[in-house]
Amino acid sequence: MTLYDDTLTLLKELVRNACVNDLTPDSGQEVRNADTLERFFAGTPGVEISRLEPRSGRTSIIVTVPGSDPDAEPLTLLGHTDVVPVDAPKWTKDPFAAEISDGRIWGRGTVDMLFITAAQAAVTRLIAREGGLRGTLTFVGVADEEARGGLGAKWLSEEHPEAFSWRNTLSESGGSHIPAKDGSDAVIVTVGEKGAAQRRLHVHGDAGHGSIPFDRDSAIVKIGEVARRIAAVDLNVAKDDVWQGFVRAFRFDPATEQSLLDGTDPSAYGSFGALARYAHAVSHLTIAQTVVRAGQAINVLPSHAHLELDIRTLPGQTNDYVDDVLRTALGDLADEVEIEHLISEEATVSSTDSGLYRVLEKVLGDFFPDATVVPTISSGGSDLRFGRRLGGVGYGFAVHARERTVAEALGQLHSHDEALYLEDLELTVRGYEAVVREFLG
Numbered sequence: 001m002t003l004y005d006d007t008l009t010l011l012k013e014l015v016r017n018a019c020v021n022d023l024t025p026d027s028g029q030e031v032r033n034a035d036t037l038e039r040f041f042a043g044t045p046g047v048e049i050s051r052l053e054p055r056s057g058r059t060s061i062i063v064t065v066p067g068s069d070p071d072a073e074p075l076t077l078l079g080h081t082d083v084v085p086v087d088a089p090k091w092t093k094d095p096f097a098a099e100i101s102d103g104r105i106w107g108r109g110t111v112d113m114l115f116i117t118a119a120q121a122a123v124t125r126l127i128a129r130e131g132g133l134r135g136t137l138t139f140v141g142v143a144d145e146e147a148r149g150g151l152g153a154k155w156l157s158e159e160h161p162e163a164f165s166w167r168n169t170l171s172e173s174g175g176s177h178i179p180a181k182d183g184s185d186a187v188i189v190t191v192g193e194k195g196a197a198q199r200r201l202h203v204h205g206d207a208g209h210g211s212i213p214f215d216r217d218s219a220i221v222k223i224g225e226v227a228r229r230i231a232a233v234d235l236n237v238a239k240d241d242v243w244q245g246f247v248r249a250f251r252f253d254p255a256t257e258q259s260l261l262d263g264t265d266p267s268a269y270g271s272f273g274a275l276a277r278y279a280h281a282v283s284h285l286t287i288a289q290t291v292v293r294a295g296q297a298i299n300v301l302p303s304h305a306h307l308e309l310d311i312r313t314l315p316g317q318t319n320d321y322v323d324d325v326l327r328t329a330l331g332d333l334a335d336e337v338e339i340e341h342l343i344s345e346e347a348t349v350s351s352t353d354s355g356l357y358r359v360l361e362k363v364l365g366d367f368f369p370d371a372t373v374v375p376t377i378s379s380g381g382s383d384l385r386f387g388r389r390l391g392g393v394g395y396g397f398a399v400h401a402r403e404r405t406v407a408e409a410l411g412q413l414h415s416h417d418e419a420l421y422l423e424d425l426e427l428t429v430r431g432y433e434a435v436v437r438e439f440l441g
């Protein structure tokens with residue numbers, strides 16, 4: 001069996017175990033994938049296996065290959081083992097059969113992110129069998145990523161930070177390509193992710209009978225005005241190197257490029273085509289108005305209304321910054337609006353000035369000699385933020401064929417008929433093997 005065959009066999013089993021995380025605490029049952037992975041590593045010389053679970057069935061597995069030099073940099077490969085639910089009638093394939101056709105493997109989790117998890121495990125086993133590592137290599141099959149890690153990486157990083165090293169961590173996603181206007185190639189590495197700053201805005205009004213509304217202060221009219229003012233707020237475009245490098249990689253005409261860098265013309269985002277929303281999201285604080293509530297009975301004036309905002313922050317944008325943006329948008333209404341904080345998590349980003357990033361650049365350069373390697377941030381979350389908070393660096397790494405664009409890769413996440421090109425599985429396995437040898441060898 002070759003490394004690739006091992007990976008494909010493992011990937012099929014991980015998909016078939018169907019560790020579906022529907023956000024309830026007893027879903028997921030990643031113990032099935034932990035069992036599969038434990039069997040995969042059974043009898044491998046030189047590995048130490050441990051399992052941790054904060055709740056029955058929510059198992060994470062840690063496989064350590066100790067290095068010979070305690071001073072050498074360690075490397076941790078972090079792959080989540082849960083998947084999101086499926087809307088089965090919308091699928092044309094069985095989502096948990098791991099069927100292969102048309103050069104692809106079909107099924108929930110094939111892309112997000114079991115193919116990377118399988119590649120990481122297979123490379124770890126291969127390297128363990130060979131022995132002779134200087135730095136310690138750890139593979140972690142981690143539960144509960146899709147519910148933001150409370151029973152997985154978040155819990156491990158807070159309750160068992162010593163269980164494995166977070167100094168240099170690789171996880172999802174990355175390795176897809178930017179379709180540059182001049183036909184040149186650029187490949188992305190994910191170096192950070194946006195944060196969350198959820199808010200609930202409360203306003204009050206006069207209660208009373210619906211039959212006599214004259215001269216009342218209406219909570220509903222007020223919350224409507226709050227929504228209008230927040231929708232109209234002008235948000236600054238990011239000015240950091242990551243955003244600027246991302247824009248330049250597209251090789252737009254100079255006027256379009258300048259407009260995107262200045263953030264002066266929202267219509268310029270159309271130049272990104274299918275990536276317009278993503279490009280806007282990774283260059284701005286975004287405020288999505290998602291829930292509004294007021295009133296119960298049609299004949300009663302409500303005394304209270306609230307509006308919920310799904311706000312996503314860029315690196316460096318604090319809770320205070322977000323509240324300032326909201327108060328500025330509200331203007332003379334600000335004193336009548338109470339801002340409640342719901343979930344807040346700051347954005348995280350890893351420097352590209354690290355030994356691990358340089359290895360990723362080198363390996364991607366070997367695959368795609370003509371490509372620029374472009375760091376980017378993710379609009380959604382991954383387990384890497386927990387390691388960054390502990391002071392380590394974390395990158396999303398995979399390798400996709402030249403034709404696979406960033407838009408296509410994003411489009412596969414949580415989609416119906418999720419499917420991975422087998423070519424990308426092979427590239428990713430070779431990519432991880434090369435990175436581990438280069439970084440720990």
Ligand SMILES: [Zn+2]
Pocket residue numbers: 080112113145172
């Ligand atoms: Zn994922």
